[in-house]
Amino acid sequence: MYQVLRESTSTFVSLRGCRYHVRHWGNPAGTATPLVLAHGWMDVAASYQFMVDALSEAFVQQRPIIAFDWRGYGLTASPPTDSYWLPDYLGDLDALLDHFYPGQAIDLVGHSMGGNVVMMYTGARPERVRRLVNLEGFGLPVSRPSQAPGRMAQWLDGLKAQSEGKNELKPYTDAAGVAARLMKTNHRLPQNKADWLAQHWASEGSDGQWRILGDSAHKVSNPYIYRVEETLETYKRITPPLLAVEASDDSLSQWWKGTYTLAEYHERLQSVPQVRLEVIQDAGHMMHHDQPEVLARLLEEFLS
Numbered sequence: 471m472y473q474v475l476r477e478s479t480s481t482f483v484s485l486r487g488c489r490y491h492v493r494h495w496g497n498p499a500g501t502a503t504p505l506v507l508a509h510g511w512m513d514v515a516a517s518y519q520f521m522v523d524a525l526s527e528a529f530v531q532q533r534p535i536i537a538f539d540w541r542g543y544g545l546t547a548s549p550p551t552d553s554y555w556l557p558d559y560l561g562d563l564d565a566l567l568d569h570f571y572p573g574q575a576i577d578l579v580g581h582s583m584g585g586n587v588v589m590m591y592t593g594a595r596p597e598r599v600r601r602l603v604n605l606e607g608f609g610l611p612v613s614r615p616s617q618a619p620g621r622m623a624q625w626l627d628g629l630k631a632q633s634e635g636k637n638e639l640k641p642y643t644d645a646a647g648v649a650a651r652l653m654k655t656n657h658r659l660p661q662n663k664a665d666w667l668a669q670h671w672a673s674e675g676s677d678g679q680w681r682i683l684g685d686s687a688h689k690v691s692n693p694y695i696y697r698v699e700e701t702l703e704t705y706k707r708i709t710p711p712l713l714a715v716e717a718s719d720d721s722l723s724q725w726w727k728g729t730y731t732l733a734e735y736h737e738r739l740q741s742v743p744q745v746r747l748e749v750i751q752d753a754g755h756m757m758h759h760d761q762p763e764v765l766a767r768l769l770e771e772f773l774s
Contacts, residue, residue: 510582593704
C-alpha cells in the first residue's frame, strides 16, 4: 500500500444544500496564498494526495491547501437529482471560497472537468483568483445549432435510463477489483498507488460489494450544446496568469478522433490574456498520478 507522507484532515460544510467534504493539508495559519484543488469527472479529492506529497516542505508549510469532493462525488452528500449541471459547480466553488477564504484571492488548480470549471469560474470571478492552473481541462468540440434538438433528445433519453436504473455503475467484489479497474484505465499507475486510491475512490456497501463514490446521474449528458463563442468570451476575462498543463499522451486525440484537436485547444487559449503552456512527458490524462513530482515542481515555480 502507498505510504502517505502528508496525512489530510477532513471537514464537512453545508454549501448550497450539499454537505461538502473538504480535505486539508498544509498550514492553516500560513501567510502565503491558499491553494485550492478541484478534481475531475468520476474522481475524488484524495486523487491529489500523490501531488501534495511531492510538494516541498517549505511550500506546504507556508500555506493552507484544500481539495474537495464535488457534489455527487466522494464523501460529499448532495440532494437527490437525475442530472448535474456545470453552473452548479461554479456556484459550489464560489460558496466554498466564501466560506473558507472570504474576500481573499486564492491559487486555483483544476483537473479535467475541474479544469473546465475553474477556467469558467475565473472568467466570471477574476478578482477571486491570484494564479490559475488548468490540468487538461480542454473543453468540448465546437457544436452547431443543428445539433441542439438531438442533444435535448439525448438528455431526455438519459433521464429515462437513469429512472430505470440503467446507468448504475458496475460494482466490484472487493477493493482489489477497484484497484485493477484503476490500473486498466491508467497503465502507468503502480499497484501500491492503485490499492490506496481504491480505498478512497470506492467504498464497501452493506452487501459486501464495492461501489465507486460517484453518482450514476453524472452519466446523463446535459441538454444544451457547447457554445465555444461564450467560452472564449469568458476566457478573455481571465486576468490572473494561467498555467495550462497537458500530458504527452495527447488525450484529445484519443477521445475525439480528430473532431477536436490540441491545435484547436491551443488556439482557444490565445484568448486568455496571460497564459503559459507546459507539457509533462511520459504522462497520460491522470498526470497527477503519473508524474506527481514533475507537476509539483511546476506548480511551486508558477505559484511562487
